[in-house]
Amino acid sequence: MTYWSIGSLKGEEDAYYLLLRAFQISCALVVGGELIFGSPYGSQTKYKGVLALNGRLTWVLMELVSPAALLYSYLAMDSFVPATRSKSHSSVSIAFCALWLVHYANRALVYPLRQASRKPMHIGIGLVSCLFNALNGYLNGRWFSVFSSGLYGGDYLNEYTWQVVLGLCLFVLGMAGNIYHDNILMRLRRPATGKPNNRYSVPVGGLFSMVSCPHYFCEAVEWTGYAILTQSPAAWTFALATLSNLLPRAYSIHKWYQREFPKYPNNRKAMIPYVI
Numbered sequence: 001m002t003y004w005s006i007g008s009l010k011g012e013e014d015a016y017y018l019l020l021r022a023f024q025i026s027c028a029l030v031v032g033g034e035l036i037f038g039s040p041y042g043s044q045t046k047y048k049g050v051l052a053l054n055g056r057l058t059w060v061l062m063e064l065v066s067p068a069a070l071l072y073s074y075l076a077m078d079s080f081v082p083a084t085r086s087k088s089h090s091s092v093s094i095a096f097c098a099l100w101l102v103h104y105a106n107r108a109l110v111y112p113l114r115q116a117s118r119k120p121m122h123i124g125i126g127l128v129s130c131l132f133n134a135l136n137g138y139l140n141g142r143w144f145s146v147f148s149s150g151l152y153g154g155d156y157l158n159e160y161t162w163q164v165v166l167g168l169c170l171f172v173l174g175m176a177g178n179i180y181h182d183n184i185l186m187r188l189r190r191p192a193t194g195k196p197n198n199r200y201s202v203p204v205g206g207l208f209s210m211v212s213c214p215h216y217f218c219e220a221v222e223w224t225g226y227a228i229l230t231q232s233p234a235a236w237t238f239a240l241a242t243l244s245n246l247l248p249r250a251y252s253i254h255k256w257y258q259r260e261f262p263k264y265p266n267n268r269k270a271m272i273p274y275v276i
Contacts, residue, residue: 016147020139024237027244034248053126055118062129063108067101069137074145092152093144096230100140103175103222111182116189136241139234151231163228170225177218181206185215202261209265210273212257213250217271220246247271 074089074097112118144152157164181203188201207214223242227235250271257264270276 016142020237023135027240030244031248051123052120053123055121056112058121058126059112060108062126062133063104065130066133066137067104069134070100070141073138073141089145090152092156096144115186136238143232143234160231163231167225167229171222171229174218174222174225178215178222181215202264211269211271212254213271216246216250
């Protein structure tokens with residue numbers, strides 16, 4: 001199959017793998033771009049110009065794109081262009097989609113609504129995030145329903161037992177760790193008085209004793225577990241994209257902590273304990 005010649009596309013399957021390859025290559029561009037230009041949202045931005053959108057609302061909308069795209073591409077009865085394979089919905093693939101929805105129920109709704117405040121977001125960041133989430137949702141939803149070639153049949157749990165056990169444990173532990181460390185950050189921004197605090201503080205507790213961004217580390221663990229669990233090239237690409245986005249952002253936040261707090265602990269790494 002030729003991936004780079006548009007003229008060679010023979011239906012949705014060729015288009016699917018073309019998008020998947022492009023998505024994989026874009027991960028390197030994301031790393032380079034963030035190392036050069038930074039990651040301008042949240043604590044890493046002070047932009048309040050005419051292109052600034054409400055941070056909380058923008059976050060909710062852009063994160064909801066991912067589960068919406070997954071559900072549409074999974075449930076759509078017809079291919080967007082003529083498909084080469086029949087569509088099927090197994091109980092295993094439905095369970096994998098359910099885990100995706102559980103993650104995004106927290107990420108898109110619970111998490112932003114629990115935050116004390118959120119900085120405005122540049123419209124460009126919101127649009128790029130929507131595009132990323134739409135593509136990611138499509139690739140994963142379509143793999144589960146069309147391009148997995150019957151992988152998720154009745155024998156999947158027996159044939160991939162250790163992958164299922166390991167992947168599910170990593171997914172659950174990663175999500176729990178992400179929520180736990182998010183809670184620590186939220187308590188810093190909403191102290192006992194219950195009033196939002198716009199000043200930043202050095203977080204302590206949990207893996208914050210080892211890294212500056214344990215919530216990012218846990219999210220990377222979560223999606224690595226999901227990739228192991230599903231044995232999906234789209235899920236592995238998402239795990240790679242997650243690391244490509246969060247690792248340079250964690251490095252930027254780590255350097256920001258060091259600049260803002262002269263007594264910041266020297267033993268902390270940016271994101272991965274003992275590594276970086």
